Amino acid sequence: METAVTAIDSVVPVYPSWAQLWRLPHRSAKWRGWFPFNAPGGTWSFSGRVALYHGLPSLGLPAHSTILVPNYHQGVEIDALLAAGHRLRYYRLDEQLCIDLADLERRLDDAVSALYVTHYFGFAQPLEPIRSFCEAHRLKLIEDCALSLFSRDSGTWLGSVGDLALFSVYKTLPLPHGGFLVTKQPHATVPLRRAPWQSTATQTLDLLQQGLRACGWGQLESRMRHTSHWIAQRVRWDQKRTVTSGGARWDPRLLEYGASSWTVWLMGFMDREEVVARRRANFLRLAAHLRRYVPVPFRELRLGTCPLFLPVLVPDKIRCQRDLEALGVQSVNLWDASHPTCPQDLAEEVSGWRQHCLELPVHQELRPEDIDRVATAVLTVLGNRE
Ligand SMILES: Cc1ncc(COP(=O)(O)O)c(C=O)c1O
Numbered sequence: 001m002e003t004a005v006t007a008i009d010s011v012v013p014v015y016p017s018w019a020q021l022w023r024l025p026h027r028s029a030k031w032r033g034w035f036p037f038n039a040p041g042g043t044w045s046f047s048g049r050v051a052l053y054h055g056l057p058s059l060g061l062p063a064h065s066t067i068l069v070p071n072y073h074q075g076v077e078i079d080a081l082l083a084a085g086h087r088l089r090y091y092r093l094d095e096q097l098c099i100d101l102a103d104l105e106r107r108l109d110d111a112v113s114a115l116y117v118t119h120y121f122g123f124a125q126p127l128e129p130i131r132s133f134c135e136a137h138r139l140k141l142i143e144d145c146a147l148s149l150f151s152r153d154s155g156t157w158l159g160s161v162g163d164l165a166l167f168s169v170y171k172t173l174p175l176p177h178g179g180f181l182v183t184k185q186p187h188a189t190v191p192l193r194r195a196p197w198q199s200t201a202t203q204t205l206d207l208l209q210q211g212l213r214a215c216g217w218g219q220l221e222s223r224m225r226h227t228s229h230w231i232a233q234r235v236r237w238d239q240k241r242t243v244t245s246g247g248a249r250w251d252p253r254l255l256e257y258g259a260s261s262w263t264v265w266l267m268g269f270m271d272r273e274e275v276v277a278r279r280r281a282n283f284l285r286l287a288a289h290l291r292r293y294v295p296v297p298f299r300e301l302r303l304g305t306c307p308l309f310l311p312v313l314v315p316d317k318i319r320c321q322r323d324l325e326a327l328g329v330q331s332v333n334l335w336d337a338s339h340p341t342c343p344q345d346l347a348e349e350v351s352g353w354r355q356h357c358l359e360l361p362v363h364q365e366l367r368p369e370d371i372d373r374v375a376t377a378v379l380t381v382l383g384n385r386e
Contacts, residue, residue: 010216012370014309014330014361016174017210027268034150034272035157036167039182044264046195046257047245048146048168051181053080053255055164058187059140061086065113067142068104071338071346072097072353073118077144077166078339079250087111090346096297097353099125101133114140117162121334121359122279122307123298124153127161140164147171150276152304170245170263171308173270174365176203177245178259192258199242200260214365248335275364276306282362282371283307289375294382297357309334309359312378317358320381327377332359 013019036042045051061067066087069078081088089112092103097120104115115134117125134141143162145151149172151158159165159182169178177195205228212221232238243253280301287296287310295313309332314320321331336354338347360374 009218009328011210011213011218011328012330012361012366012374013210013214014332014359014363015171015210016363016365017214018174018207019211019214019365021208021211024269025271029268031267031270031272036145036149036159036165036180036182037267039160041183041186041189043181043189044259045179045181045192046177046243046254046259047170047179048144048166049076049080049179049250050192050254050257051166051179052077052142052144052164053084054190054192055166055181055183055187056081056084056086058183058185059114059142059163060185061113061140066111067114067116068107068112068139069116070099070118071342072120072335072350073339073342074146074335075248075337075339076250077116077118077146078341081116082341083250083252083255088341090342092346092349097350099130101129104133108137112137112139114142114163116142116144118144118146119148119151119158121298121309121311122148122151122305124148124151124158124302124305127153127156127158131161142166147308148306149173150272150306152306153302155304172275172306172363173267174207175263175266176200176207176260178263179245193256195257195260195263196242197260199244200262202242203244204262278364278366279307279362280305282364282366282368283310285368285371286310286360286362286375289372290378293379307362310362311357311359313352313356314358314382315356317356320358320378323381324377327380329374329377330361334359 031037045054064085064087066089067081068091069088070093071090072093089107091107092100094100099117117130119125141162143159143165145159145165146168148158149167149169163184165182167180169175169180209221209224283301290296290312297311297313317333321333324331
């Protein structure tokens, strides 16, 4: 591996940006035929949490009934369930973040009405045993696919088995925002307002700026940032008052909004086959570089998995993330804090994941040389050059 990481003239973004704007494919409507967008009654929303919140009434759960939720969670999905008036009971995952059905069984009682399952980083939970478990215990199944768009398990699309599935489309595809909801039972759709244009414009600009930085045009990006800041001041526009997708904090204002027509229009440029193929190739390449030096917990990339990141376990995640950033490599810290409603003992069980798991970029815009650069940066930061 010959990549040098000394001069930082470009950045490797952790989410897809608009780095490849210049090679836009023809627009086409084929995305409308892809799961989940082809699901009957599927609905766009501003983001994944909004999809979840508005999908819950379709399940017909008794008011204030209990939903079983995993001890490893982001936190906003938990907030969405609480905001909808449900009680929560946490369950444990095994060392590989796989759902533990025996533990679930012990936590059941008459108050429990649904099971919430998260497919982490694009990797499937065992769907068939989970479906049988829910049927046997008359539970509704909620599939959280916020991190798992376009992933399959033995040919089954993640999100197609549950009574409700939510997607966070903008995490996998370069869109300013966009969640998607799929439900088994038809439901009265709450009319959602179009995302505010200020929010769409700001987040579109972000994609453009990230793209410029990814291409090594940081100076142009910085000039653009200063100009937009100057214009914002002139028109007395406060960006903080605009809703944005992707925040870690619960913001109930988001619940009013669907996706913008701009976001839906942009879908016409997406190429699912390419997204899946490139993410898989990048994952395998990066894992091959790193696995001798760094624990790579999701080793097996089964057919059909569309990985969102390459998770690795590092000794000091915050320092590692900061040092990588200094070398021009972005990463994600999913997720360092438990929701306050999670009991201490269960939170403790996944504290290793929270303290050590860092997510590295493998998205579709990255070329083999970008992946090599990520690997070199990781090994540099951890003190092992390959
Ligand atoms: C597991 C999980 N579920 C739900 C969400 C909510 O998705 P969104 O940010 O699109 O609202 C997130 C967000 O990061 C998440 O990680």
